[in-house]
Each structure stands twice: as C-alpha cells, then as structure tokens.
Amino acid sequence: MEISGPWRRAASGAGLLAADGSIAATIFAEMSALAIKTGAINLGQGFPDEDGPAEVLEAAAEAIRAGINQYPPGTGIPQLRNAVAEHQRRFYGLDYNPDREVLITAGATEALAATVLALVEPGDEVVTFEPFYDEYGALIGLAGGRHVPVTLQAPDFAPDLDQLSRAVTDKTKIIIVNNPHNPTGATFDDETLRTIVELANRHDAYIVTDEVYEHLRFETPHTPIASFDGASDRTISISSGGKTFSTTGWKIGWITARPALITAILAVKQFLTYVNGAPFQPAMAVGLALPDSFFTGIAETLKAKRDLLSAGLRSAGFEVFPSRGSYFLVADVSPLGFPDAVEFCRQLPDRAGVVAIPLSAFYTEANRGQARSLVRFAFCKREEVLERAAEQLARLSAR
Ligand SMILES: *Cc1c(COP(=O)(O)O)cnc(C)c1O
Numbered sequence: 001m002e003i004s005g006p007w008r009r010a011a012s013g014a015g016l017l018a019a020d021g022s023i024a025a026t027i028f029a030e031m032s033a034l035a036i037k038t039g040a041i042n043l044g045q046g047f048p049d050e051d052g053p054a055e056v057l058e059a060a061a062e063a064i065r066a067g068i069n070q071y072p073p074g075t076g077i078p079q080l081r082n083a084v085a086e087h088q089r090r091f092y093g094l095d096y097n098p099d100r101e102v103l104i105t106a107g108a109t110e111a112l113a114a115t116v117l118a119l120v121e122p123g124d125e126v127v128t129f130e131p132f133y134d135e136y137g138a139l140i141g142l143a144g145g146r147h148v149p150v151t152l153q154a155p156d157f158a159p160d161l162d163q164l165s166r167a168v169t170d171k172t173k174i175i176i177v178n179n180p181h182n183p184t185g186a187t188f189d190d191e192t193l194r195t196i197v198e199l200a201n202r203h204d205a206y207i208v209t210d211e212v213y214e215h216l217r218f219e220t221p222h223t224p225i226a227s228f229d230g231a232s233d234r235t236i237s238i239s240s241g242g243k244t245f246s247t248t249g250w251k252i253g254w255i256t257a258r259p260a261l262i263t264a265i266l267a268v269k270q271f272l273t274y275v276n277g278a279p280f281q282p283a284m285a286v287g288l289a290l291p292d293s294f295f296t297g298i299a300e301t302l303k304a305k306r307d308l309l310s311a312g313l314r315s316a317g318f319e320v321f322p323s324r325g326s327y328f329l330v331a332d333v334s335p336l337g338f339p340d341a342v343e344f345c346r347q348l349p350d351r352a353g354v355v356a357i358p359l360s361a362f363y364t365e366a367n368r369g370q371a372r373s374l375v376r377f378a379f380c381k382r383e384e385v386l387e388r389a390a391e392q393l394a395r396l397s398a399r
Pocket residue numbers: 106107108109110133178182210212239240241242248251252253
C-alpha cells in the first residue's frame with residue numbers, strides 16, 4: 001500500500017529513500033545487526049560501554065525513590081534550568097535567564113527537531129556542513145526546506161570559507177553548526193566561527209548549534225559560537241547530557257536562546273514530547289554542577305582512547321585523520337587495498353571482528369563519492385575493547 005505524507009521527505013532528507021520509492025534500512029541498522037550476528041566489536045554506533053559518574057546515576061535513582069515521577073514543568077524543572085544557565089556562565093561567560101532563555105528538551109534530538117520545525121518554512125534554505133548528522137537532513141526534508149551542504153575535506157575537515165560564503169544567501173534561514181563535529185572529529189577554528197556569524201548577520205539567518213560534544217575536546221578549549229560578537233541574538237545553542245555524562249539513553253537536552261526564540265520553539269516542542277525524563281532532570285543538574293576536574297577528566301580519558309585506536313589503525317595500515325573532539329575518528333581504507341568503504345564495512349566483521357560505519361552514510365546522495373574510501377570509527381569504548389579491536393584489525397594487513 002502506498003502511504004503518502006511528509007514522512008517521505010524525512011526519509012529522503014536522510015538519504016534513505018530508494019529509487020523505487022522504498023525505504024532503505026540505515027547503514028547503522030545494517031551494521032548493528034551484523035555486530036550482533038557475528039559477535040564483532042561494535043565501533044559503529046557512538047555510545048559508551050561504561051557508566052558515567054556515580055553521583056549522577058545515584059541522583060536519578062534517588063529522584064525515582066523520592067517520587068519525582070510525574071510530568072515536570074513544560075520548560076523543564078527550575079533546578080535544571082538554573083544549572084544550565086550556571087553552566088553557560090561558568091564555562092563560557094554567557095548570560096542566560098534561566099526562566100526565559102533556557103528550555104529543557106528530550107535530548108539534543110528533540111531540541112533540533114523543535115527548532116527546525118519552528119523556524120523553517122517550505123522553500124527556506126538550511127546550510128549544514130557535510131558530512132552531517134543524519135537528523136539534520138531528515139528535519140530539513142520534513143519542514144520542506146532546501147538542504148544546502150558545504151562539504152568538508154580530509155585531512156582536517158575544515159570548511160572552505162569561500163564555499164561557505166557562496167552557500168549562505170538571503171534565502172538561508174538557518175546555518176546548523178555541529179562543533180565538535182560528528183562524524184569527523186573536527187573542531188572549527190575562530191576564523192570559521194566568526195565567518196559564520198558575519199554571514200548570518202549579513203543574510204539575516206539564524207545559527208543553530210549542536211554542541212553535544214562540547215566537553216569532549218582534545219586539543220583546544222570549546223568556544224560556543226554564541227559568545228562571538230553579533231551572535232547571541234540570532235543563535236539557538238543546543239546541547240545535552242548524553243555524551244558528557246555517558247547517559248545516552250536518558251535523553252535530557254537543552255536550548256539556550258533569546259526569549260522570543262525560546263517561545264517560538266516551545267510552541268512546537270510542547271506538542272512533540274510535551275515533557276520528558278522527570279527523574280533524570282535533577283540528576284543532570286547534579287552532573288552540570290560537578291567540579292572542573294570531572295570535565296577535564298572525561299576529555300583526557302577519551303583522548304587516550306582516541307590515541308589507542310588511532311595507533312592501532314595506523315599500524316594496521318589505515319590512513320587516520322586527526323580527531324580533535326567527539327567520540328569519533330575517520331580513517332581511509334584505500335591504503336589497505338579497498339577502494340570502497342561500504343564494501344569494506346560489510347566485510348570487516350568477518351575479516352577482523354570489528355564493525356564500523358562508511359562515512360558516505362553522512363552525505364547527500366550527490367556528494368557520496370567524496371567519501372568513497374572513508375570509514376568512521378567510534379572510540380568511546382573501554383581500553384581493553386579498543387586494544388582487542390586493534391589486535392584484530394592488524395589481521396587486515398597480514399592477509
Ligand atoms: C548524539 C548526537 C545527538 C543526539 O543527542 P541526544 O541528546 O541523544 O538527543 C545530536 N547531535 C549529534 C552530533 C550527536 O552526535
């Protein structure tokens with residue numbers, strides 16, 4: 001049966017609509033199924049295999065026992081809104097009113113959805129960097145917007161600022177900036193961020209940030225784009241606690257923006273989930289108030305994991321590109337004699353007992369060729385798991 005409706009635009013925007021009109025399974029689903037079937041080490045999906053800070057977990061358990069189990073307020077509990085505002089002040093010197101300029105959401109995922117659906121009219125253009133987190137493409141499609149990708153090139157995956165300047169026009173409604181960047185591990189330098197702010201001002205566009213990896217940077221501290229001159233009034237900053245606190249299943253995210261933007265986004269958000277995660281909200285507030293040593297500690301720990309996997313991949317014969325943040329790194333499989341990363345990833349569980357994701361999954365159809373031999377690996381796993389993966393990957397060069 002033909003089911004008509006906007007869902008097709010969501011699937012198409014995420015690159016999942018096949019030529020015959022059917023919906024392709026995502027490569028993530030295919031690779032996760034392969035991992036289960038073969039017992040391979042899953043370096044495909046980005047979730048940690050260890051628990052986050054005990055005091056945060058305990059705070060959630062305590063909240064459930066204390067009866068915090070009914071609908072929280074629509075904008076989030078005051079304690080968490082205060083904690084988000086305080087976090088923005090403490091780390092970045094940004095000033096947000098916790099009652100009018102902070103909105104708690106069902107993860108960064110819902111924050112992005114509510115924002116795009118609230119602001120994008122059919123025909124509006126949305127600029128993203130490419131490769132991009134697949135949700136962006138789906139949301140732009142659902143809203144009836146036009147996706148204008150600016151492609152990032154190895155080895156640094158830094159945007160070409162001329163290409164970026166050409167991509168942003170008076171038709172641009174939003175520029176989405178994911179920094180640190182999934183899937184490449186790139187972090188954008190100040191010149192790039194300043195250029196984005198200038199372009200947004202010149203063409204009267206909003207800047208929507210996705211900063212879920214803000215505390216997982218390995219080389220330089222994070223500077224939110226909202227802190228640049230001319231950015232704060234037109235920037236919707238989005239983050240969440242899933243990656244920072246190793247609680248990806250909790251789905252507590254937040255938006256900071258000026259009151260009129262929060263009001264517009266809340267008008268949509270309240271009919272998506274209304275509210276979520278009552279007992280997790282106070283726990284996130286505990287997490288955001290942890291001492292600086294926690295935040296520097298998670299970045300140090302993850303950096304060591306990045307180094308471990310990078311070294312393993314290099315000695316197995318991969319070309320490894322620098323990852324400066326996030327859970328991920330990109331490697332080129334062509335030095336191993338594989339021209340095609342999709343085929344490589346399909347064979348990898350059998351050949352080396354490891355699962356990874358071809359980078360082409362994060363591109364628009366037209367630009368997939370640019371990622372032909374590139375693969376994304378997640379390194380947010382225990383060291384012994386990464387060591388075992390490295391040993392097994394060494395088999396590839398021994399063939
Ligand atoms: C994980 C991730 C998200 C989703 O965050 P949630 O808080 O789990 O909804 C959004 N953007 C990027 C780039 C991510 O990697």
